[in-house]
Amino acid sequence: MYLARVIGTVVASHKEPNLSGIKLLVVQDLADEGTQKSVIAADAVGAGVGDTVLVLQEGGSAREALGKPEAPINDAVIGIVDQYKGYGPESRA
Amino acid sequence: MYLARVIGTVVASHKEPNLSGIKLLVVQDLADEGTQKSVIAADAVGAGVGDTVLVLQEGGSAREALGKPEAPINDAVIGIVDQYKGYGPESRA
Amino acid sequence: MYLARVIGTVVASHKEPNLSGIKLLVVQDLADEGTQKSVIAADAVGAGVGDTVLVLQEGGSAREALGKPEAPINDAVIGIVDQYKGYGPESRA
Amino acid sequence: MYLARVIGTVVASHKEPNLSGIKLLVVQDLADEGTQKSVIAADAVGAGVGDTVLVLQEGGSAREALGKPEAPINDAVIGIVDQYKGYGPESRA
Amino acid sequence: MYLARVIGTVVASHKEPNLSGIKLLVVQDLADEGTQKSVIAADAVGAGVGDTVLVLQEGGSAREALGKPEAPINDAVIGIVDQYKGYGPESRA
Numbered sequence: 001m002y003l004a005r006v007i008g009t010v011v012a013s014h015k016e017p018n019l020s021g022i023k024l025l026v027v028q029d030l031a032d033e034g035t036q037k038s039v040i041a042a043d044a045v046g047a048g049v050g051d052t053v054l055v056l057q058e059g060g061s062a063r064e065a066l067g068k069p070e071a072p073i074n075d076a077v078i079g080i081v082d083q084y085k086g087y088g089p090e091s092r093a
Numbered sequence: 094m095y096l097a098r099v100i101g102t103v104v105a106s107h108k109e110p111n112l113s114g115i116k117l118l119v120v121q122d123l124a125d126e127g128t129q130k131s132v133i134a135a136d137a138v139g140a141g142v143g144d145t146v147l148v149l150q151e152g153g154s155a156r157e158a159l160g161k162p163e164a165p166i167n168d169a170v171i172g173i174v175d176q177y178k179g180y181g182p183e184s185r186a
Numbered sequence: 187m188y189l190a191r192v193i194g195t196v197v198a199s200h201k202e203p204n205l206s207g208i209k210l211l212v213v214q215d216l217a218d219e220g221t222q223k224s225v226i227a228a229d230a231v232g233a234g235v236g237d238t239v240l241v242l243q244e245g246g247s248a249r250e251a252l253g254k255p256e257a258p259i260n261d262a263v264i265g266i267v268d269q270y271k272g273y274g275p276e277s278r279a
Numbered sequence: 280m281y282l283a284r285v286i287g288t289v290v291a292s293h294k295e296p297n298l299s300g301i302k303l304l305v306v307q308d309l310a311d312e313g314t315q316k317s318v319i320a321a322d323a324v325g326a327g328v329g330d331t332v333l334v335l336q337e338g339g340s341a342r343e344a345l346g347k348p349e350a351p352i353n354d355a356v357i358g359i360v361d362q363y364k365g366y367g368p369e370s371r372a
Numbered sequence: 373m374y375l376a377r378v379i380g381t382v383v384a385s386h387k388e389p390n391l392s393g394i395k396l397l398v399v400q401d402l403a404d405e406g407t408q409k410s411v412i413a414a415d416a417v418g419a420g421v422g423d424t425v426l427v428l429q430e431g432g433s434a435r436e437a438l439g440k441p442e443a444p445i446n447d448a449v450i451g452i453v454d455q456y457k458g459y460g461p462e463s464r465a
């Protein structure tokens with residue numbers, strides 16, 4: 001798992017049917033700020049652009065977190081972070 | 094999951110029998126454009142060279158998305174992307 | 187698995203319900219000391235900031251180690267290390 | 280999955296019993312040619328040194344591809360490639 | 373899977389109960405010699421410091437190889453290597 005900022009969104013109209021209704025977010029590890037590295041994660045908690053979030057990187061858990069056992073996903077946003085210390089370039093008290 | 098461009102195809106005539114009938118695409122993470130880094134993904138949505146796509150990186154989900162529980166694959170193209178913002182070097186409105 | 191130092195904590199009040207009651211630690215691979223690279227791991231052994239720990243990187247085992255088969259996690263602290271030799275920049279006798 | 284060249288072999292006489300009878304190949308991602316990066320993959324298709332192959336990176340599928348559900352492996356050679364375009368430093372028509 | 377040298381050991385007295393009786397080794401990919409990169413693997417074959425070994429990187433297979441389905445591990449030493457060719461900086465005939 002890692003801490004990330006939500007920096008964008010994705011729209012795919014032609015997709016695998018089990019992806020329907022899943023909000024896809026572009027998230028960037030706080031430690032990668034300033035680089036082009038980011039990933040696409042399914043939203044399980046109602047996060048939006050600008051939020052600092054906890055990202056899970058495993059399909060089985062991710063599908064359970066979304067309550068969609070058939071969904072083809074392998075990354076999910078599972079928490080909105082209020083405070084953290086000791087991660088990446090900054091802390092948030 | 095990540096966003097990628099389909100940049101090529103692969104033909105393997107001698108292969109594991111459960112791969113038969115699966116179209117294999119060469120996909121490159123949009124953030125890796127200009128490098129030699131790419132992966133081979135099974136096509137689940139009818140994508141072609143030049144398309145911007147959503148790539149899943151997990152075997153279990155990938156096999157379900159293709160409807161082939163026995164297929165030996167671990168990456169799959171699961172959506173064709175219309176719009177994205179905040180991923181890699183550019184956006185597409 | 188790898189050896190890490192616990193360097194911080196995370197608080198997320200709005201999160202996937204199955205994360206409730208799980209302590210989240212910021213851990214950094216001993217070999218990454220001095221960099222910004224770190225990950226978030228669930229605590230299965232009562233570790234705290236400053237401890238040298240053994241980190242597991244697999245969801246299935248991690249959930250079992252915490253005794254929470256429904257928890258959406260994929261990294262866990264599973265041991266507090268007393269001695270090690272040959273890992274990262276230093277040894278601990 | 281990725282495309283690789285078979286560049287060597289491995290012999291281990293003292294090993295986990297379920298590895299018996301499995302041919303282990305040293306394979307190198309075509310994009311890593313000229314570096315020291317390579318991995319060990321179990322052969323599911325009768326590949327040999329010099330072949331360009333398709334490599335699968337997931338234990339569950341790899342064990343099925345070899346027809347050995349108990350084998351402790353997590354990478355397998357699942358196809359011998361005839362043609363490819365758009366992968367690594369060169370194409371093969 | 374990859375080839376590694378066993379370069380150290382780890383002792384953790386306070387740990388997840390299912391780790392009891394499992395020998396933990398520090399192993400370094402032969403291609404990473406001279407760097408600080410290494411991982412912790414459970415020993416399934418009686419390997420010791422200095423041995424060249426085959427390392428498996430998947431929890432399910434690793435637990436089976438150790439005969440401990442409940443053990444929280446995700447890397448295991450599954451073979452002691454006699455000969456190899458084409459891996460990392462050197463060969464062993």
